[in-house]
Amino acid sequence: MGQRARFVVALPFLVLAVTTVLAQPPHTDGAHGGGTNGSQWIHQYREPAARLIGEAMGSTFAWQRLSVLTDTIGNRLSGTPALERAIQWAAEEMKRDGLENVHTERVMVPKWVRGSESAEMVEPARHPMVMLGLGDSVATPADGIQADVLTLHNFEELDSKASQVRGKIVLFNVPFTTYGETVRFRSGGPSRAARYGAVAMLIRSVGQEGLRTPHTGALQYAPDAPKIPAAAITTEDADRIQRLADRGSRIVVRLKMEAHFEPDAESANVVGEIRGREKPEEIVVVSGHLDSWDVGAGATDDGGGCVVTWEALRLMKKLNLRPRRTVRVVLWTNEENGGRGGLAYRDQHRAELARHVMMLESDGGVFRPLGFGFTGNETGRQTVRVIATLLTGIAADQINAGGGGADIGPSVTEGHIPAMSLDVDGSKYFLIHHTPADTIDKIDPVEMAKCAAALAVMAYVVADLPQGLGQ
Amino acid sequence: MGQRARFVVALPFLVLAVTTVLAQPPHTDGAHGGGTNGSQWIHQYREPAARLIGEAMGSTFAWQRLSVLTDTIGNRLSGTPALERAIQWAAEEMKRDGLENVHTERVMVPKWVRGSESAEMVEPARHPMVMLGLGDSVATPADGIQADVLTLHNFEELDSKASQVRGKIVLFNVPFTTYGETVRFRSGGPSRAARYGAVAMLIRSVGQEGLRTPHTGALQYAPDAPKIPAAAITTEDADRIQRLADRGSRIVVRLKMEAHFEPDAESANVVGEIRGREKPEEIVVVSGHLDSWDVGAGATDDGGGCVVTWEALRLMKKLNLRPRRTVRVVLWTNEENGGRGGLAYRDQHRAELARHVMMLESDGGVFRPLGFGFTGNETGRQTVRVIATLLTGIAADQINAGGGGADIGPSVTEGHIPAMSLDVDGSKYFLIHHTPADTIDKIDPVEMAKCAAALAVMAYVVADLPQGLGQ
Numbered sequence: 001m002g003q004r005a006r007f008v009v010a011l012p013f014l015v016l017a018v019t020t021v022l023a024q025p026p027h028t029d030g031a032h033g034g035g036t037n038g039s040q041w042i043h044q045y046r047e048p049a050a051r052l053i054g055e056a057m058g059s060t061f062a063w064q065r066l067s068v069l070t071d072t073i074g075n076r077l078s079g080t081p082a083l084e085r086a087i088q089w090a091a092e093e094m095k096r097d098g099l100e101n102v103h104t105e106r107v108m109v110p111k112w113v114r115g116s117e118s119a120e121m122v123e124p125a126r127h128p129m130v131m132l133g134l135g136d137s138v139a140t141p142a143d144g145i146q147a148d149v150l151t152l153h154n155f156e157e158l159d160s161k162a163s164q165v166r167g168k169i170v171l172f173n174v175p176f177t178t179y180g181e182t183v184r185f186r187s188g189g190p191s192r193a194a195r196y197g198a199v200a201m202l203i204r205s206v207g208q209e210g211l212r213t214p215h216t217g218a219l220q221y222a223p224d225a226p227k228i229p230a231a232a233i234t235t236e237d238a239d240r241i242q243r244l245a246d247r248g249s250r251i252v253v254r255l256k257m258e259a260h261f262e263p264d265a266e267s268a269n270v271v272g273e274i275r276g277r278e279k280p281e282e283i284v285v286v287s288g289h290l291d292s293w294d295v296g297a298g299a300t301d302d303g304g305g306c307v308v309t310w311e312a313l314r315l316m317k318k319l320n321l322r323p324r325r326t327v328r329v330v331l332w333t334n335e336e337n338g339g340r341g342g343l344a345y346r347d348q349h350r351a352e353l354a355r356h357v358m359m360l361e362s363d364g365g366v367f368r369p370l371g372f373g374f375t376g377n378e379t380g381r382q383t384v385r386v387i388a389t390l391l392t393g394i395a396a397d398q399i400n401a402g403g404g405g406a407d408i409g410p411s412v413t414e415g416h417i418p419a420m421s422l423d424v425d426g427s428k429y430f431l432i433h434h435t436p437a438d439t440i441d442k443i444d445p446v447e448m449a450k451c452a453a454a455l456a457v458m459a460y461v462v463a464d465l466p467q468g469l470g471q
Numbered sequence: 472m473g474q475r476a477r478f479v480v481a482l483p484f485l486v487l488a489v490t491t492v493l494a495q496p497p498h499t500d501g502a503h504g505g506g507t508n509g510s511q512w513i514h515q516y517r518e519p520a521a522r523l524i525g526e527a528m529g530s531t532f533a534w535q536r537l538s539v540l541t542d543t544i545g546n547r548l549s550g551t552p553a554l555e556r557a558i559q560w561a562a563e564e565m566k567r568d569g570l571e572n573v574h575t576e577r578v579m580v581p582k583w584v585r586g587s588e589s590a591e592m593v594e595p596a597r598h599p600m601v602m603l604g605l606g607d608s609v610a611t612p613a614d615g616i617q618a619d620v621l622t623l624h625n626f627e628e629l630d631s632k633a634s635q636v637r638g639k640i641v642l643f644n645v646p647f648t649t650y651g652e653t654v655r656f657r658s659g660g661p662s663r664a665a666r667y668g669a670v671a672m673l674i675r676s677v678g679q680e681g682l683r684t685p686h687t688g689a690l691q692y693a694p695d696a697p698k699i700p701a702a703a704i705t706t707e708d709a710d711r712i713q714r715l716a717d718r719g720s721r722i723v724v725r726l727k728m729e730a731h732f733e734p735d736a737e738s739a740n741v742v743g744e745i746r747g748r749e750k751p752e753e754i755v756v757v758s759g760h761l762d763s764w765d766v767g768a769g770a771t772d773d774g775g776g777c778v779v780t781w782e783a784l785r786l787m788k789k790l791n792l793r794p795r796r797t798v799r800v801v802l803w804t805n806e807e808n809g810g811r812g813g814l815a816y817r818d819q820h821r822a823e824l825a826r827h828v829m830m831l832e833s834d835g836g837v838f839r840p841l842g843f844g845f846t847g848n849e850t851g852r853q854t855v856r857v858i859a860t861l862l863t864g865i866a867a868d869q870i871n872a873g874g875g876g877a878d879i880g881p882s883v884t885e886g887h888i889p890a891m892s893l894d895v896d897g898s899k900y901f902l903i904h905h906t907p908a909d910t911i912d913k914i915d916p917v918e919m920a921k922c923a924a925a926l927a928v929m930a931y932v933v934a935d936l937p938q939g940l941g942q
Contacts, residue, residue: 067714071711071715072596072715074596082596125544125545130907158749209901210682211681211682211902211906211907211908212684212767212907212908212910213682235912240542243542244543249543295684297711431682435682435683437707439683439707439710439711441707457742
């Protein structure tokens with residue numbers, strides 16, 4: 001924090017204000033201390049911001065790059081050859097873009113393998129079910145698990161019906177409200193049910209109602225509970241089971257899963273930079289995660305986040321805009337089932353965490369951008385609010401509470417670093433999240449270009465600010 | 472037609488008009504000949520129509536019945552035990568409803584079996600594809616067909632690139648516009664491509680863009696072309712192949728299908744009636760098809776059509792409304808891949824086709840009803856327009872051109888019978904048509920009740936009309 005405090009002084013701000021904003025009326029904002037009282041300093045950034053936006057919006061480069069990644073390489077689960085190909089491809093492409101200090105940083109990642117899997121209703125009649133095993137689940141025996149289904153709606157009901165659970169397949173049929181509210185059943189449900197003797201767990205997919213669309217995602221086994229296999233079924237199949245249960249039918253399901261772990265595999269975070277012209281040792285990180293689930297093409301989650309944050313640097317390079325500080329793009333490995341990439345960065349970069357001015361992660365899709373989430377102090381918030389005014393033309397000027405991300409989390413926490421995320425129109429996100437339908441056709445090239453534009457402007461100005469963001 | 476002409480006389484119309492509509496102002500409509508000059512006769516039907524609508528809208532009986540069919544029996548491809556169970560269940564339930572002359576009429580149907588199937592992109596990289604074999608397709612060899620993909624957009628392009636087709640898998644990547652416009656490639660594409668030496672055919676699914684959703688449906692092999700296996704792929708996979716092709720990539724796909732025919736199986740149309748109180752030998756048919764594809768639950772296509780047309784009779788029975796003529800519900804077998812049910816009805820009922828006053832089929836879903844399609848002469852059209860005014864309260868009062876249906880078609884054609892269909896809001900239909908997502912949760916119980924109400928009123932009044940519909 002000491003390093004950064006040097007920038008929160010009035011002098012550079014005043015010099016810049018005087019030299020670059022002579023035509024502007026005097027500022028009327030009250031003084032809030034630090035470098036963000038008044039906002040004339042922003043005017044110097046109008047011209048580079050306009051260039052970055054124009055360059056981003058002048059082509060569909062970002063979408064085309066994502067299309068190459070998702071069409072040719074496809075989905076990229078940790079430990080797969082596809083993720084390794086994506087890592088090599090990204091590093092080569094970054095070099096081709098002219099980014100600096102391009103390299104990969106080795107990370108050992110878990111290798112979970114789905115194998116063949118199926119679920120079938122056996123009673124009251126035989127119906128195939130559409131399912132996806134949950135990430136990190138164990139397998140069933142080779143001939144499957146066949147058992148009665150007990151349909152539950154929350155953990156309280158599980159506790160109150162504890163005596164009925166033994167030997168059953170527990171279905172948590174919890175309608176999607178928010179991700180935070182419903183993902184608890186995916187993460188914690190298997191161990192909660194297993195403690196009462198359940199032999200397997202099913203969940204209603206954590207997502208909006210789709211078209212017989214199952215949503216995978218990681219579970220988390222508790223250390224003190226038996227590990228039972230777990231899978232997501234579609235809302236349609238969950239509704240059917242519920243109706244049959246409500247009519248008093250006995251429901252029997254057979255679940256077969258080959259899921260298992262193989263030895264940890266070598267993987268990497270991919271890093272590229274635009275080195276700062278004055279303070280290259282100070283760093284602004286923008287990032288997405290390159291790994292994905294093993295279904296769909298990993299376009300929205302999170303190939304798009306990788307490409308648009310990487311675009312911030314490509315656009316600066318293309319326009320020869322080199323900010324005071326270093327802008328670093330990191331494409332994380334293993335966000336989906338382990339978070340090893342984010343942990344490795346924290347450990348490998350511990351010595352320079354204090355010189356990280358801001359870390360941003362884009363992992364909510366690259367739909368129509370609304371602005372940014374921000375977590376940090378009030379001085380920093382005021383500063384990014386002012387920067388965001390540069391984005392009113394593309395309607396991406398909101399600054400909302402709650403910036404952050406799973407991969408930047410460990411570093412942000414340890415380094416007390418201001419954290420941001422790209423905020424977008426999320427109305428379609430949980431239709432396709434962790435599903436076979438996460439493909440690039442769901443992404444509009446123009447909206448994606450806007451995301452890249454917004455990120456480029458935010459990253460450039462934060463990295464160039466005479467003052468810091470405040471920590 | 473001679474039989475029906477007897478009812479197109481003025482006397483009964485005038486008597487009824489005088490006795491039941493004394494309070495109404497004199498009609499001002501011009502005389503159009505036959506029984507539809509003026510429309511005062513309709514007023515006698517306001518009270519029974521209101522009772523039918525009230526009874527239909529007073530519960531979710533129709534939706535619950537469809538739910539039992541689709542949850543417990545599920546999908547019902549011709550020749551399967553599931554279809555046989557559905558036939559027995561429907562006949563038993565019709566008897567329980569108190570319908571008259573309930574019976575099944577034997578029909579031998581083709582038995583096409585999908586077996587296991589898959590498609591995988593092999594070059595430029597290995598990606599599983601989401602597919603459904605087309606109904607009536609032949610199999611690939613056991614180890615599949617692996618070949619280069621030639622992407623085409625219409626039959627003209629096929630003809631112009633004839634020399635490139637031999638040994639290839641042809642993909643018809645035709646974006647969905649209307650069903651009629653795009654289903655041609657599903658039906659006729661395999662033989663068109665096979666004549667030029669294609670080894671298999673893929674089509675972009677005939678349907679709206681979904682969530683990696685494949686749409687099956689029948690193909691029709693030409694007698695003079697080699698039979699090649701054919702399957703539908705998702706719009707997402709078709710788009711990916713197109714992008715790769717546009718970038719100049721060589722695309723290789725491996726297709727594996729076990730599809731085959733087994734010997735014809737015994738099946739049946741299910742028939743129930745409300746016998747006419749004056750002219751029981753004259754018949755109004757309302758109908759849907761009980762068979763479905765072997766994916767999803769056959770809810771919209773066409774379990775819903777079966778239940779709402781059957782409801783017309785159940786509601787009359789419940790309210791003790793017995794029209795002059797017989798109302799007959801027919802639940803057809805084998806609409807999807809053979810049409811044997813409709814052909815058998817024509818043959819088995821040839822002697823009484825001339826006494827069919829009208830035939831209606833509901834096979835477009837049971838979404839929000841708009842009204843009816845009608846095919847017949849102008850007198851009949853005027854009459855059903857007047858009847859439809861009874862449905863303004865539920866906004867189902869449109870009479871559009873083009874009533875008919877695949878199953879009623881043979882009888883309608885041979886007997887020159889006025890034909891109708893239920894017209895509904897079709898905006899969701901081709902999202903789920905022939906897909907695993909054709910499940911009851913897509914159907915709103917209240918809209919479905921409105922469909923039943925509209926059908927009950929139309930069927931009752933047409934069957935009770937002193938005059939006929941005109942043929």
